Amino acid sequence: MKKIIAEFVDTLWLVQGGSGSAVLAAGFPELGIGFVGVSLAFGLTVITIAYAIGHISGCHLNPAVSIGLWVVGRFDVKNVLPYVIAQVIGGIAGAAILFLIASGKPDFVIGGFAANGYAEHSPGGFSMTSALIIEVAMTFIFIFVILG
Known part of the structure; x- marks a missing residue:
């Protein structure tokens, strides 16, 4: 516990x-x-x-x-x-x-509360595909570092 x-x-x-x-x-x-x-x-x-x-x-x-x-x-x-x-x-x-x-x-505005996103909701305007690729790549490296 x-x-x-x-x-x-x-x-x-x-x-x-x-x-x-x-x-x-x-x-x-x-x-x-x-x-x-x-x-x-x-x-x-x-x-x-x-x-x-x-x-x-x-x-x-x-x-x-x-x-x-x-x-x-x-x-x-x-x-x-x-x-x-x-x-x-x-x-x-x-x-x-x-x-x-x-x-x-x-x-305070709820819609602006630590929001992340893609396309127009991304600071760089990145697509959902870009967001998924970086998420998978960085999670892989994160786990790789932890396992090391």
């Missing part, structure tokens, strides 16, 4: 630290942290939670890691579903907390 709680917490923290930086700190013209700051915030969030509770659950942080570790035989199949459920619930809880914080701003 400790491992499941740890996976809930690590995913919640990832949403808070990474997505929270994008929602709460990236957009200020003079002081905002921008794309580089958000990237660093995600990286620092992963490092801090890995050091804090990685020894408990392995700090998978997301279902792709749990599934990838299972596929290569380094994670027991009986743990995959509980980890994935904990990660999804942790992500939802993190997003809910972030929503409560961000919605306290007078000009």
Whole structure:
């Protein structure tokens, strides 16, 4: 049970630290942290939670890691579903907390809440095909690094 709680917490923290930086700190013209700051915030969030509770659950942080570790035989199949459920619930809880914080701003608009997308909803106007290719490629590298 400790491992499941740890996976809930690590995913919640990832949403808070990474997505929270994008929602709460990236957009200020003079002081905002921008794309580089958000990237660093995600990286620092992963490092801090890995050091804090990685020894408990392995700090998978997301279902792709749990599934990838299972596929290569380094994670027991009986743990995959509980980890994935904990990660999804942790992500939802993190997003809910972030929503409560961000919605306290007078000009808060739900449609602009850390939205990602493709085509006209992408900062670069990239297609869905481009989005899928980068998602698959970066997830592969992410899992490759973790397995290394």
